[in-house]
Amino acid sequence: MKEIVVISGKGGTGKTSITASFAVLGGNNVVVADCDVDAADMHLLMQPDFAQQEDFYSGELAVIDQDKCTQCGDCANVCRYGAIPIVDGEYIVDALSCEGCGYCARVCPTQAITNIDLMVGKWYVSTIKTGGVMVHAKLGVGADNSGKLVAKVKNEAKQIAAATNNEYIIVDGSPGIGCPVVSSISGANFVVLVTEPSVSGLHDLKRVYELVKKFKIKAGCIINKADINNEVSGEIEKFLEKENIAHISSLPYDETFTEAMTVGKTVVEYEKNKLNNSIVESWERVQLLINN
Amino acid sequence: MKIAFTTKGIYWDSVMDSRFGRTEYILVYDDETKELTNFDNRSISNEAHGAGPKTAQKLYEFNPDILITGNGPGGNAASVLKQAGIKVFIGASEMSVKEAYEKYKNNVLEGL
Amino acid sequence: MNIAIASGKGGTGKTTLSTNLAMLLAESQKVVLSDLDVEEPNSGLFIEAELLHEENKFKMIPEWTKDKCTLCGICQDVCNFHAVIQLGTKIMVFPQLCHSCYACSELCPTEALPMIPKKMGVLKHFNSGNLSFIESRLDIGEEQAVPLIAQTIQYVNENFSDNIIRIYDAPPGTSCPVIEATKDADFVMLVTEPTPFGLHxxxxxxxxxxxxxxxxxxVVNRYGIGNDDVLKYCTTEAIPILAKIPNDRRIAELYSSGKLIYNQHPEVRKQLDSIKNCILELNQMSAR
Incomplete structure (x- = not known):
């Protein structure tokens, strides 16, 4: 069982569309893990059945028991986030401002404050249209993705892959360079970097690769919309060569991704298009790279 | 000398866990007493953030000389291990604890 | 007048809209553009302006004073974020994990953990004609965007009058940084694409x-691709559509080399003009 993680520092590069195409090409030989839970879009292309769902708890939230509260105000005084305003004569916790540090509960003289585990979303195990399995999640408003949720989604995917003897786990990785993306790539066998030739695309690629390098994971790169700016594409290729990152493929600027998405399909399922072959070849290259 | 491993089980033929902070178990082998002890670290999955330093702190209590793991610890955990004077060897993924130990003995693993 | 420009996910054209809109507004009045996507501030790639002022931004973290410490362990017990741990006879602090709640510092019986400022990023203030551009950038390795966003908004509030139109380029997503960046806004523009991903x-x-x-x-970006579902949805939900910026490969090309489009593309100009009029109207209403 090998774990392939697809990431791109910046949004809008086509990461999810490419990941979904790989998932379709892999068929029921792969388990899909969608760790891009801030903007989890992949389910729109995979027709999951949401067969199994569970609440996800992360972080804590202070709750004040008004019966025990003596209105002393100690909690509001120590709160650095301004999360305990007085509303209609009662101290109440503003859930969006509370960071769950627990300081208020520790200073409350009447033990009126408890920290509760915060239900921030749900995670699902679904059968998708390929017959394969996908593990995915949805977060509520104001909930941050975390290493915890990513680890949970990936772990679940791994257990399923081990139990059913699947060859690959394909992970749609988290954006950015913070804790969730660290958790996304930790334990991976291969990282696919998806980028686009824009000033910001190159900048973000370099930043996210720093992380991959730190974890010493083999990586390859797909340059999407490569012909939109040949100069920057050239710079990206130079960067790949310098860092010894495999150049998996360069895809042209092509609206087929969008056309296919509009009818709920990945490009590899969509009738006659130029991208189709390039994506199939990219998937084959990824498998070759990972297995040697 | 005591050698610690990040693992998915508690035996010599258990598989290594390539993650550090969120490793499922820590195994510690004392090559003088030939004793193999283990710590169940699975409750770490309840931690939203800071898994690295927390596991590193736990590891410190076992006082190992060497840690053998897969991807290597992140920045925060690495600073704890450094402070604790634990030497880290990485690259032990997708193999049993036994194989990882042999690779270490044969100087195949990369030191940080 | 505070206008925030936001979107559910990255790469929808937030930065394109905020930079072009700000430059267009600056043709006729004073305007402040502030990039609050502090993890990846990209607006600056499109704006040519003179650097007026630069300042480091700090967050407060505890610093261990060994001599005063009795190793009682209270600090690590009260930290919910594992930012303070006791390692034998040492206390270690992890600045990136610290949420500056002060609990360890103030609950320490011997005052061995005073709070000290730690640099988390840099704020830069640029100027070009009518446009003031404020950009904050989080240092690499720092994970918490919220404090820097809050301080950046505070800087704008302290340095510019309420009457000036302020445009905030918010970070993508729906998590805490977005909430911080939009909570003081008088009006929010949501940028999306007319595709299933965009609608979702x-x-x-x-x-x-x-x-x-x-x-x-x-604001519908890349109008012309995909389908009508976003438009239909907005109609059903009675949400105003402020503009439809056309899908055009040339826009992507200009963007890729860091160029503005408002003065290069008549249709874009027309659409931005209608957003501008909408903002001016809102501004008059709020002035009344």
Missing amino acids: DLKLAMETMRELKKDFGV
Whole structure:
């Protein structure tokens, strides 16, 4: 069982569309893990059945028991986030401002404050249209993705892959360079970097690769919309060569991704298009790279 | 000398866990007493953030000389291990604890 | 007048809209553009302006004073974020994990953990004609965007009068940084694409804005691709569509080399003009 993680520092590069195409090409030989839970879009292309769902708890939230509260105000005084305003004569916790540090509960003289585990979303195990399995999640408003949720989604995917003897786990990785993306790539066998030739695309690629390098994971790169700016594409290729990152493929600027998405399909399922072959070849290259 | 491993089980033929902070178990082998002890670290999955330093702190209590793991610890955990004077060897993924130990003995693993 | 530009996911054209809109407004009045996507501030790639002022931004973290410490362990027990741990006879602090709650510092019986400022990023203030451009950038390795966003908004509030139009380029998503960046806005513009992904992300963003009780409108970017579902949805939900910026490969090309489009593309100009008029109207209403 090998774990392939697809990431791109910046949004809008086509990461999810490419990941979904790989998932379709892999068929029921792969388990899909969608760790891009801030903007989890992949389910729109995979027709999951949401067969199994569970609440996800992360972080804590202070709750004040008004019966025990003596209105002393100690909690509001120590709160650095301004999360305990007085509303209609009662101290109440503003859930969006509370960071769950627990300081208020520790200073409350009447033990009126408890920290509760915060239900921030749900995670699902679904059968998708390929017959394969996908593990995915949805977060509520104001909930941050975390290493915890990513680890949970990936772990679940791994257990399923081990139990059913699947060859690959394909992970749609988290954006950015913070804790969730660290958790996304930790334990991976291969990282696919998806980028686009824009000033910001190159900048973000370099930043996210720093992380991959730190974890010493083999990586390859797909340059999407490569012909939109040949100069920057050239710079990206130079960067790949310098860092010894495999150049998996360069895809042209092509609206087929969008056309296919509009009818709920990945490009590899969509009738006659130029991208189709390039994506199939990219998937084959990824498998070759990972297995040697 | 005591050698610690990040693992998915508690035996010599258990598989290594390539993650550090969120490793499922820590195994510690004392090559003088030939004793193999283990710590169940699975409750770490309840931690939203800071898994690295927390596991590193736990590891410190076992006082190992060497840690053998897969991807290597992140920045925060690495600073704890450094402070604790634990030497880290990485690259032990997708193999049993036994194989990882042999690779270490044969100087195949990369030191940080 | 505070206008925030936001979107459910990255890469929808937030930065393109905020930079071009700000430059267009600056043709006729004073305007402040502030990039609050502090993890990846990209607006600066499109704006040519003179650097007026630069300042480091700090967050407060505890610093261990060995001599005063009795190793009682209270600090690590009260830290919910594992930012303070006791390692034998040492206390270690992890600045990136610290949420500056002060609990360890103030609950320490011997005052061995005073709070000290730690640099988390840099704020830069640029100027070009009518445009003031404020950009904050989080240092690499820092994970918490919220404090820097809050301080950046505070800087704008302290340095510019309420009457000036302020445009905030918010970070993508629906999590805490977005909430911090939009909570003081008088109006929020949600940028999306007319695709299934775009519609899905728009719904998430709307959910967030409704929770925050914000007035908002939608700007459809790359209009012409995909389908009509986003437009239909906005009609059903009675959400104003402020503009439809056309899908055109040339726009992507200009963007890729860091160029502005408002003065290069008549249709874009027309659409931005209608957003501008909408903002000026809102501004007059709020002035009354």
